[in-house]
Amino acid sequence: MRLADTLGMAVQAIVRNKLRSFLTTLGIIIGVASVVAMVHLGQSATRSVTEQIASIGSNLLFVMPGTAQRGPGGVRTSAEPFAMDDVEALRREIAGILVAPGLSRSTSVVLGNANETLSVEGTSNEYFTVRNHAVAQGRGFEAAEQRSGAAVCVIGQTVVDEMYGLQEPLGSTLRVGRTACQVVGVLEAKGQSMGQDRDKAVLMPIKAVQRRLVGELDVGVVYVSALVDGTTQRVQGEIEALLRQRRRLAEGEPDDFYVRDTQDIADALEQTTATLTILLGAIAAVSLLVGGIGIMNIMLVSVTERTREIGIRLAIGARSGDVQTQFLVESVLLATLGGLVGLLLGVGGTWLVTERLAMPFVLSPAVMALGFSFSVAIGVAFGYFPARKAARLNPIEALRHE
Amino acid sequence: MHALAGVDLTIRAGEFVAVMGPSGSGKSTCMNLLGCLDVPSAGEYRFCGVPVAGLSRDALALLRRHYMGFVFQSFNLLPRITALDNVALPLVYAGEGRERRRRRAMAALTSVGLAERAMATSSQLSGGQQQRVAIARALVTEPPLLLADEPTGNLDTARAEEIMGLLAALRADRDITIVMVTHEPDIAAHADRVLYFVDGRLTCDGTPAEVLA
Numbered sequence: 007m008r009l010a011d012t013l014g015m016a017v018q019a020i021v022r023n024k025l026r027s028f029l030t031t032l033g034i035i036i037g038v039a040s041v042v043a044m045v046h047l048g049q050s051a052t053r054s055v056t057e058q059i060a061s062i063g064s065n066l067l068f069v070m071p072g073t074a075q076r077g078p079g080g081v082r083t084s085a086e087p088f089a090m091d092d093v094e095a096l097r098r099e100i101a102g103i104l105v106a107p108g109l110s111r112s113t114s115v116v117l118g119n120a121n122e123t124l125s126v127e128g129t130s131n132e133y134f135t136v137r138n139h140a141v142a143q144g145r146g147f148e149a150a151e152q153r154s155g156a157a158v159c160v161i162g163q164t165v166v167d168e169m170y171g172l173q174e175p176l177g178s179t180l181r182v183g184r185t186a187c188q189v190v191g192v193l194e195a196k197g198q199s200m201g202q203d204r205d206k207a208v209l210m211p212i213k214a215v216q217r218r219l220v221g222e223l224d225v226g227v228v229y230v231s232a233l234v235d236g237t238t239q240r241v242q243g244e245i246e247a248l249l250r251q252r253r254r255l256a257e258g259e260p261d262d263f264y265v266r267d268t269q270d271i272a273d274a275l276e277q278t279t280a281t282l283t284i285l286l287g288a289i290a291a292v293s294l295l296v297g298g299i300g301i302m303n304i305m306l307v308s309v310t311e312r313t314r315e316i317g318i319r320l321a322i323g324a325r326s327g328d329v330q331t332q333f334l335v336e337s338v339l340l341a342t343l344g345g346l347v348g349l350l351l352g353v354g355g356t357w358l359v360t361e362r363l364a365m366p367f368v369l370s371p372a373v374m375a376l377g378f379s380f381s382v383a384i385g386v387a388f389g390y391f392p393a394r395k396a397a398r399l400n401p402i403e404a405l406r407h408e
Numbered sequence: 409m410h411a412l413a414g415v416d417l418t419i420r421a422g423e424f425v426a427v428m429g430p431s432g433s434g435k436s437t438c439m440n441l442l443g444c445l446d447v448p449s450a451g452e453y454r455f456c457g458v459p460v461a462g463l464s465r466d467a468l469a470l471l472r473r474h475y476m477g478f479v480f481q482s483f484n485l486l487p488r489i490t491a492l493d494n495v496a497l498p499l500v501y502a503g504e505g506r507e508r509r510r511r512r513a514m515a516a517l518t519s520v521g522l523a524e525r526a527m528a529t530s531s532q533l534s535g536g537q538q539q540r541v542a543i544a545r546a547l548v549t550e551p552p553l554l555l556a557d558e559p560t561g562n563l564d565t566a567r568a569e570e571i572m573g574l575l576a577a578l579r580a581d582r583d584i585t586i587v588m589v590t591h592e593p594d595i596a597a598h599a600d601r602v603l604y605f606v607d608g609r610l611t612c613d614g615t616p617a618e619v620l621a
């Protein structure tokens with residue numbers, strides 16, 4: 007018997023019972039679709055985390071007062087804040103880094119009728135480099151403005167969109183708290199990062215925020231960027247040593263500040279998403295297995311239903327092997343079709359979700375190949391038993407079957 | 409309890425044998441043995457001199473494929489496929505190519521007078537037509553032995569005579585051995601030889617005139 011004829015018979019059997027074939031293979035469709043979608047979404051989440059971390063600034067360290075649990079969103083306890091002296095010391099003592107101070111205060115920002123409460127951050131010109139967020143229009147802060155704490159600000163794209171609409175922001179005056187503040191620059195658009203809109207920013211010289219908004223000369227956070235790749239570890243150690251010394255911490259006393267490496271956050275997040283991906287993929291694989299059992303179930307029913315047909319085929323010269331191949335090919339074909347449809351659905355679903363959540367759309371040929379070949383393998387594995395049952399039928403008993 | 413007991417018989421090439429007997433007397437069992445659909449639990453059956461008992465399932469399948477054609481009382485066509493495809497099916501298992509299959513199946517259908525119904529499915533055919541398709545299917549591989557278990561059992565007298573006419577024409581045309589089970593003496597009268605079974609035993613073996621008398 008020729009392979010083309012075997013295939014033809016299987017196609018005929020599948021097409022003859024379209025609804026049943028569809029329902030039989032639905033389990034495989036759902037299984038493959040969920041495996042493909044889950045693993046792809048996991049990969050795309052990982053990619054998105056990586057991209058966001060990169061966009062925060064490379065080789066970036068956050069230095070904050072207090073102590074913190076490891077991991078994102080750790081609890082911070084209060085401690086002696088930093089002062090500009092600390093920032094200067096870091097700048098002076100540690101080689102190969104860029105340093106920018108940061109001090110934020112949530113306050114009302116008013117332009118004409120538009121009134122919003124925003125987090126206004128005081129910083130220095132280094133911020134634009136250290137935080138990898140460049141000025142797109144206008145300029146940053148001038149040295150004199152930084153020294154005197156002039157009422158100037160650089161604003162993010164979201165603030166422009168929400169408050170200015172079509173108006174020109176450069177040169178306009180914003181009311182920040184009780185200060186009239188001149189807009190001298192607009193930041194490049196960065197989009198969402200780690201669940202925050204980085205474009206919802208109002209930046210001022212730190213001295214301006216200290217004097218005009220906060221009323222104290224503290225520094226809330228120090229951003230440090232290592233200029234050379236791979237030196238963040240060394241820099242972190244040097245920062246810790248220097249700050250312990252400046253804060254007069256005795257040997258054995260715990261740090262009352264902490265240095266957080268964004269790469270660590272990235273690694274932790276990537277680890278988490280990878281674990282989640284494996285978990286979800288495994289659950290989806292179980293549903294694929296259940297789909298295989300569905301195929302076996304229907305194929306067994308089909309063998310019983312078609313017992314007489316099998317008897318006729320055996321009487322007119324089919325060998326057991328021919329019958330076995332026929333049923334095996336049928337279930338493999340069903341599983342393969344289900345695998346293909348599932349693949350398309352899975353990829354389509356991934357695309358929809360990533361589009362909705364503005365995540366990068368990652369297509370992995372390895373995952374698609376794996377999902378597909380898994381479905382074919384399931385067709386073989388779960389088709390084998392019914393096919394063997396069909397092949398072992400006794401010709402006369404099969405012919406007598408009603 | 410044996411379905412057949414003490415049956416000793418030889419069927420020669422080219423004979424037309426009718427098998428008769430009351431219901432449950434072992435006629436179908438005898439046919440199944442002759443057709444290698446079943447193997448005897450005791451005793452011996454030689455086909456063309458070869459003892460069948462030692463053959464594997466696959467070897468029996470090959471015997472059926474190349475040497476035997478079956479016609480059943482209940483037609484046993486595959487539903488939902490056309491008459492032509494039904495007739496071509498044995499050729500599929502014989503590994504024939506598609507074109508040759510069509511040609512030979514069409515020729516077989518023509519020989520039973522159903523060429524114009526080639527594209528009909530079995531539900532679109534009358535009983536007599538279905539049985540003619542079944543005969544075409546049994547003959548398409550040109551087997552030397554045709555086994556028919558009550559081929560006219562489900563047909564009225566006119567259709568039955570039609571079928572018998574077909575078999576007669578076949579014998580005139582080609583050197584074929586036919587073994588046919590029937591309950592009707594009129595049908596058995598077409599044969600050269602009649603076997604009569606009672607309770608699994610062969611009680612009469614002779615010409616129709618002798619046995620039916």
Ligand SMILES: Nc1ncnc2c1ncn2[C@@H]1O[C@H](COP(=O)(O)OP(=O)(O)OP(=O)(O)O)[C@@H](O)[C@H]1O
Pocket residue numbers: 410411429430431432433434435436437438
């Ligand atoms: N698979 C089987 N197992 C056991 N006994 C069987 C089997 N098939 C048939 N028999 C018995 O064998 C005997 C002969 O049956 P068979 O079918 O050959 O009769 P038959 O002459 O063809 O009858 P009918 O004219 O009704 O078709 C019967 O007694 C039947 O009950």
Ligand SMILES: [Mg+2]
Pocket residue numbers: 435436437557
């Ligand atoms: Mg019978």
